Amino acid sequence: MxxxxxxxxxxxxxxxxxxxxxxxxxxxxxxxxxxxxxxxxxxxxxxxxxxxxxxxxxxxxxxxxxxxxxxxxxxxxxxxxxxxxxxxxxxxxxxxxxxxxxxxxxxxxxxxxxxxxxxxxxxxxxxxxxxxxxxxxxxxxxxxxxxxxxxxxxxxxxxxxxxxxxxxxxxxxxxxxxxxxxxxxxxxxxxxxxxxxxxxxxxxxxxxxxxxxxxxxxxxxTEAELIGKHEVLPLYKPREKFSHKGQFGHSLIIGGSYGKIGAVALASKAALSAGAGLITTYTPKCGYIPLQASFSEAMVITDTDEEIITDIKFDIEPTVVGFGIGVGTNPKTINAFEAFLKKNKAPLVIDADGINMLSKKKALLKLLPEQTILTPHPKELERLIGTWKDDFDKLKKVKAFSKKHTCIVIIKGANTITVFDNKLYVNTTGNPGLSTAGSGDVLTGIITGLISQGYTPLEATIFGTYLHGRSADIAVENFGYQSLIASHVIDYLGEAFIDLFKQPEQPAEAEEQKQE
Missing domain, CATH: 3.40.50.10260 (YjeF N-terminal domain)
Known part of the structure; x- marks a missing residue:
């Protein structure tokens, strides 16, 4: 709308x-x-x-x-x-x-x-x-x-x-x-x-x-559009009978550090649940056993360091890379991120400490591929663009940042707003239950998984934000706001996809007239 x-x-x-x-x-x-x-x-x-x-x-x-x-x-x-x-x-x-x-x-x-x-x-x-x-x-x-x-x-x-x-x-x-x-x-x-x-x-x-x-x-x-079911339904890509996992891309999630392996586990599972054909997670050595034990579908590559990422090397060709979840901002990790950016050719989704790295070392912004997606929470956004006077000043600064760096920026909130090319896409799904640890990691994974299977970065951001919120809206009916946790959003993601094709329930009187 x-x-x-x-x-x-x-x-x-x-x-x-x-x-x-x-x-x-x-x-x-x-x-x-x-x-x-x-x-x-x-x-x-x-x-x-x-x-x-x-x-x-x-x-x-x-x-x-x-x-x-x-x-x-x-x-x-x-x-x-x-x-x-x-x-x-x-x-x-x-x-x-x-x-x-x-x-x-x-x-x-x-x-x-x-x-x-x-x-x-x-x-x-x-x-x-x-x-x-x-x-x-x-x-x-x-x-x-x-x-x-x-x-x-x-x-x-x-x-x-x-x-x-x-x-x-x-x-x-x-x-x-x-x-x-x-x-x-x-x-x-x-x-x-x-x-x-x-x-x-x-x-x-x-x-x-x-x-x-x-x-x-x-x-x-218009400068702004309101995003609901009718707006995202045309974006949906159906699957053919003879399709196979090789057609839906290989997502690579890079992140984690000692004590924060759960973040990459959430993002990786979300990417696969969103439809990626294959998922590989790159973590420090300490992440190997937790990931292999808790997420059977994931493949895992580890850094040589036990606790942090110091050198990003892999022999796969990822369709898309999600970076930054729980990775920390150790100088060695920042150097590894810079070296990775210089040789990377895949689309990027950057979250959490990946954004903090960009804030600490602004020169890295020049290495981002076009339409890189940034998913900051409010404090991370402030570190990236500076403080703002009010909501309109924030929108103005984010639009200017997006235009300067040709990137897509998500402004998280009750009505999450995607900003790209001087345009705003205002999401209508989601609820206060998403104010919980790990929900941002899940969003990053969903968007990564959508890009993996052929959605453009902008489509994946708009659609992914909608699905993330809609899944939470369905899950909250069973858990309530206080008890909703990030993994519930992944568990109900399939129902969010199915919900796209559900017709509104007719009032009892209308149904009786139809039967007559």
Whole structure:
């Protein structure tokens, strides 16, 4: 799913009006009607008090359309106008006149000095104060109103975006934006719904189709895309009946040190479980017995050193190499890594201490093959690109780093983001259970295993991140967040693949009608 910028949404509105020969007022009517349909389908006429707060721009106009339809359908509605400016939009004024024609209970004008209306915890607040066009912090009085919303503990529904929230920057004062329980967003969700510092402003979101021009939606390229099942399913490579292991590549996992052999065991098993035809693990000598005993399917090559990797030599031709898991940053290991990079021709996935080595010795970055995949956790990312001011600054710095070194960078988090070629791919799977030792090693292994069998590095990163999170989502149903461990993610990886082809379950009533 594309994540449109506010400029693109404005352009989409304009093109829709031109190509469908409708006015902006007609488009606003569509938007308000879609919100009404969403609410009506869930409330079915229930007389819960609904408090609709409207600004004096187009977002407020959407709120007035909604209020009018709710009133006409007999709902218990109270409408308020945030009357703190004289700059009213044309479509707001048109819908302000329309609502006055359907009720004697005209909208209450709230000036910047009046007390706030009483709202009970069981009431509903609809936030239609500001839309995506807001480009300044809200006034103190409006901030106090938003804090009043929150203090009532009433369910808050925002239209398009929680008011006060910007689409392209982080607020310095988080109380200057609405904290919504749900946001109904037009055309696409907003990138800020998925960033740690701004996602907290809406618990859930849903996209409403307001009939924007289809050509615009299909042909417009966006900086960010949301990745779910529908986006990764076309990436899946089916296997033919007569295929054999030689067709799915030979993954080489290089890593481990004394006390950290488990990390390479996890990554190696994940690579094979993701579909690699063969897996070889390169470790210090201390890793030989643990790997051979715990992971029967793996082949093992060892360094001459007992405890660390000091000289990377092997006589195989790997399809892809995963490096850095549990390897440490001993100077001898860094030298071995540099010597390996100078002669390596295989695609690379670099994790953990491999990234720390790149941070310690930046000259190594020039030796990376194009589209090398880096999978840092937050602190490793900071060592690599430096500190950042906020989430948008982090995205900017990662994009610049990715472009400079022609590499793919994974920003791990609740919505892990893959960055490459100035584009963001926002993953939708995963849960807090992944906050556990070894889950990153598993992700590295999955991506390595996908490249091994013919996926491009970018495809493998997008698909691998999705599968990693989806496997955890399936596993957590049996283990819960606290008891989920990294090996569970590997155990449920097969179910994540199968889940790609499962159809959504039909409601019982629909199934009965189908049988009749």
């Amino acid at each position: 594309k994540l449109f910028s506010k400029e693109q949404i404005y352009e989409g509105d304009k093109l829709t009006s031109e190509r469908q020969k409708i006015s902006s007022t007609d488009l606003m009517e569509r938007a308000g009607m879609q919100i009404f349909n969403w609410i009506h389908m869930r409330m079915q006429g229930a007389q819960v008090p609904i408090h609709i707060f409207c600004g004096i721009g187009n977002n407020g106009g959407d709120g007035l359309v909604l209020a009018r339809h709710l009133i006409l359908d007999g709902y218990n509605v109270k409408t308020y106008i945030i009357n703190c400016s004289d700059k009213r939009s044309k479509d707001f004024l048109i819908n302000y006149d329309r609502i006055k024609n359907v009720t004697k209970d005209w909208p209450t004008l709230l000036s910047c000095t009046e007390d706030f209306p009483e709202i009970n915890p069981d009431d509903i607040i609809v936030d239609a104060v500001f839309g995506i066009g807001l480009n300044r912090p809200v006034d103190d009085w409006v901030k106090a109103l938003f804090m009043h919303f929150r203090s009532t503990k009433a369910f808050t529904l925002s239209i398009d975006i929680p008011s006060g929230l910007s689409t392209d920057k982080v607020l310095e004062d988080e109380d200057r934006a609405v904290w919504a329980g749900y946001t109904l967003s037009f055309a696409s969700p907003k990138l800020v719904f998925f960033l740690p510092e701004t996602a907290k402003h809406t618990v859930q979101w849903e996209v409403l189709d307001i009939g924007l021009d289809q050509e615009f939606l299909l042909t417009t390229n």
